[in-house]
Amino acid sequence: MTLAAFDVVTLSRLQFGLTAMYHFLFVPLTLGLAVLIAIMETVYVMTGREIWRRITRFWGILFGINFAMGVATGVTMEFQFGMNWAYYSHYVGDIFGAPLAIEGLMAFFLEATFVGLFFFGWERLSKVQHLVVTWLLAIGTNLSALWILIANGWMQNPVGAVFNPDTMRMEVSDFWALIFNPVAQAKFVHTVSAGYVTGSVFVLAISAFYLLRGRHRDLALRSATVAASFGLASALSVVVLGDESGYTAGENQKMKLAAIEAMWKTEPAPASFTLFGLPDADARTTHYEVKVPWMLGLIATRSISKEVPGIEDLVKDVEIRIRFGLMAYEALEAIKKDRTDAGARAKLEATSSELGYALLLKKIRPDVLNATDAEITQAAWSTVPPVSPLFWSFRVMVGLGFFFIGLFATAFFLASTQRLETSRRFLTIALISLPTPWIAAELGWYVAEVGRQPWVIEGVMPTFLAVSNIAAGNVLATLIGFVLFYSALAAVDLVLMIKSIKMGPDRLLGQSGRTPRDFDPAPTAVAAE
Incomplete structure (x- = not known):
């Protein structure tokens, strides 16, 4: 790609994409740690054992470092x-x-309110009051994700809104449809479950680090047990809820699904799932396919009789929608000339749902009503997102999802049988697995957002029309600035995390010694709690 190719649209996409990916380094851990800390403090309040208070405060400090960086990048x-x-x-x-x-x-x-009470309320609130604060903090982080994903879900599936030709804007027609958008709900439960997995892997990996070093075993064994239990439930949820996301994509974003599967031609129902293959966009085929019969049809349609359309058939459907969109565009032009034209308004009302498809032609020519058949076909093919990157990103993400199930299931078994501390090979695997949930999360974001291109709002507004009228050089300058600043923040976060982990709970919490009550001489006593 040449420098000339980096126009204001490309640079704006790069800037938003990179800042979103930086921000999403911190979001999953915030979601997961908040709930894990609430669980640990619940155990403290129920048992009254001081060790659980120390555990909660230790992981809370790491949560605070991550939370601050998440706010700064968001x-x-x-x-x-x-x-x-x-x-x-x-x-x-x-x-x-x-x-x-x-x-x-x-x-x-x-x-913001309860994070302050969490850190400064230990000596000012009762046990139960502080526990309520911690759970409200966890609920707040999840609510934050909910409303962001409702907004994002609407971009993927724009329900509850209509186009108003008098204002030339989209307006809300059904607020509850916006809130209960099935795509948004599926994205929310899938995203927060992935965050819970991230938090659980983080706690398990740091606990493994301590156990391998023979340090802070009282904290590490208990923390690893909580992380294994919560992580196993979360990892299973991610896979199950991922199936729901696949179903909503099959219903509302058929082109994204076809691109993820590199399915160029429609297969007889029920469609197979491609485990492995080499997509070839030029030849419009996938080489060396290894397929699982029926699997895609069951995921995407919940039936064995419904077809999952391939890319070529979807492109033909887009061509039809572009032609209907041109009718809407023509009616809109007539309304601009005569606001009282009832015939044009009726025509627009009947075809307005396809108006966005006509706008795809504006990237090819400004006078879209004079578009040729070849240009309509060209515009239709522009709705196919990059197939190979989506194909492989999705498979790596899914593979990691099943890896997490195996990781937590093994940790849960070893913790239940009091063999976690002595299983050094597993502890090493758990430690080196630390970056894997972030890899899965970033790939999931990539699949979700790149998979809907060229739309900024699916079927309504092409991405190239959404940008501001600013110079590409200005965007490039701020892009470089953001990358440098966010890289510095990520480095600071990493340094603070590593320093805090190396210090451990005793030095970090200002407690140089441990009482006999804080320390259990045998792993069996830890597991019994």
Whole structure:
């Protein structure tokens, strides 16, 4: 790709994509650690054992470091909607802005309030009061994710909204349809479950590090047991809820699903799932396929009789939708000339759902009503996202999902049989597995967002139309600045985490010694708790 190819659209996408990926380094761990800490403090309140208080406070400090970095990287993302994506904000701001505003008022302030009470309320609140604070903090982090994913889910499946030709904007027609969007709900439960897996792997890996070093075994054994139990349930949930995401994609984002599967032609129902293959976009085929019969059909349609359409058939369908969209575009032009044209308004109302497909032609020619058949075909093929990157990203992500199930199941078995501390090979595997949930999470984000290109709003607004009218050089300058700044923040976060982990709970919490009550002489006593 040459420098000339980096226009304002490409640079704006790069900037938002990179800042989102940096931000998502911190979000999953925040989600997972918040709930794990709440579980650990619950055990403390129920048992009254001081060791669980120390465990909660130790992991809470690591949570605080990560939380601060997450806030710092997340704030700028919302400003980019106004700076880099001004037309997008103008066109759908009435819809997209509502869940973002609710997230700020309800969830973010809830988090900010209770994170302060969590850290400074240990000596000022009773046990039960502090436990309530911790659970409200965990709920706040999940609510924050909920409203963000409602906004994002609407971009993937724009329900509850209509186009108003008088304002030339999308407007809310059914707020409850927006809130209970099936795509948003599926994304929420899948994302938070992935966050729980991330938090559990983090706790398990750090606990394994301590056990391998023979340090802080009282904390490490208990923490690893909690992480194994919660992580196993979460990893199983990720796989099950991933199936739900596959079903919603089969219902609402058929092109994304076909690209993920590198399915160029429609197969007889029920479609097979491709375990392995080499997608060839030029030849429009996939070489050396290894398939599992029926699996894709069951996931995507929940039946054995419904077809999963291939890319070529979907492109033909898009061509038809573009032609209907041109009818809507023509009616809209007539309304601009005569606001009282009832015939044009009726025509637009009947075809407005396809207006966005006509807008795809604007990347090819400004006078879309004069588009040729070849240009309509070209526009239709532009709706196919990059197949090979999606194909492999999805498979690596799914493979890691099943790896997490095996990891936590093994940890749970070893902890239950009091053999975790002596299984050094497993502890080594757990430690080196530390980065894997972030790899899976970033790949999941990539599949979700790149899979819907060329749409910024599926079927409504092409990405290239959503950008601000600013110079590409300005975007490039801020892109470089963000990358440097966020890289520095990530480095600071890593250094602080490593330093805190090496210090351990005794030095970190200002407790140089341990009482007999804090220490158990045998792993059996730990597991019994």
